Amino acid sequence: MGLPNAFEDLSSELEVDAFRRLFPLRYFERHLAESIRTDGRPLGKARETSIFLGAVASANGSALVKIGSTTMLTAIKMEVMTPSLESPDEGCLAIDFFMPPICSPIVRPGRPAEASPVVSKQLSDTISSSKMIDLKELSLVSGKAAWMAYLDIYCLDADGALFDAALLSAVAALSHLQIPAVAMNDDGKIVLVSDEDGRKQAQEPVNKEKRKLTLRSIPFSLTCILHKNYILADPTAEEESIVETHVTIVLDTSGQLISLYKPGGPVLAYTSAIQDCVALTRQRVKELKSFLDKENPDMEV
């Protein structure tokens, strides 16, 4: 086997790892000079993405999304509530993003991650401003009963581009959502109609036809980091910790810009840089749309 050989290999391996830890910026820039990233990707390429619908069997809709190592699990639970007085015809969508301590060494119990409420707010803003869901579809009986959909997104592994993965998993879960059948019983209250009873259905389901939500323009996003003159798409956590400037662009399937988010950072971006990011995002939207369509062939858009 050649022990001296193994020792040499091991020691050179250690040198590379040590260099990576001690001088992360130089390690990173050495790669950029060759137009490549530390994991071998070309600059504008996103990581391998996979979507798995129906990951949580007990939820009304769920999806597990992996972008590279970043893993997000979303589940939707529906409950009946009385709608508010200002909008008696609308239901409600509550979005919550959690980063439990398992996802990253930086998250400690008792001290939630900085990114968690930021991504949470971004997500609710994006989903409501994209008008993907018509809240009127969540209404059951005007003024009396409507659906409250709780969307819970859990990050199981935080390796960069959290917002992208979270948005994709929220969208995938919404596309998978099956609204349960309910009926009005004699007291005028809404009751779940269970299919496995085997008893004769004494009550007519109130919403037999509307079991799935119609999604209008679906938002997809891409986060890019800017370093000197380079634009890198879909950063890993290591890259995000080295480069502090990032731009998140959300486009919908019809090509319209839904949101643009650049929260400061040392690199000032000229319009040309932003336009390049938008071009990268456009490409990514096409990719993501095809992934989602593959998983959900009968989705109405």
Added chain:
Amino acid sequence: MGIVEGKESIERCGGNGMVFEKIHLRMEYVSPEGLRLDGRRPMEMRQIRAEIGAVSKADGSAIFEMGNTKVIAAVYGPREVQNRSQISNHALVRCEYSMANFSTGDRMRKSKGDRRSTEISLVIRQTMEASILTHLLPRSQIDIYVQVLQADGGTRSACINAATLALADAGIPMRDLVTSCSAGYLNSTPLLDLNYVEDSAGGPDVTLGILPKLDKVTLLQMDSKLPIDILENVMQLAIEGCKAIANYIREILLENTKQLEYRRGV
């Protein structure tokens, strides 16, 4: 199957505009042919499945499934102690147990920091601490985080099994694996590995955690009433379950080590 003609009482409860009709019938948890509600035999465990290395960022991680109960555990450590005042010549072991909002049938409001989660965190920490060789890692901290993704009874046991795998994946020295299983006693039959329905039946629920090679019990919890002579039987059943899980865990670890060897080119 499972419903015996008996007294019917209809209970109505309301909340959120929904009315649930709970119909109480005398439930039969073990049919005369000897089958349980999900078709298992009394001494049969649910299907177990485990996977190592689920969380790439963690030093060690594992997913453990017992039937419909799915749990993910991640271990970070040994790393520097956060709180200077807690440095000692033994490793500090911390554990946090939390359940996802969607893990149970109805959505949970408070998934962390409630009494049950705090209690289970403590139980898991003390169980694992009994096995970790903490004196080999002074001035350091080992964090075990467990997240329940789907709960169908036996979450405590699934968490301990997942934590064992995650600790092994992280390379933390231990005296022995720690495996755990639950057992109960319904309709005069000892049952192995209760699911949620059997657990909520009101009968006794014994959770056992052992170090299989050393044959030592590190965790023993029981709810409800049980005559002492029957306790012996139920405990023995749980020990068998734990040993079966230990065999499975060993297989998984062996397979994982082989994979690592292939990748290293050994």
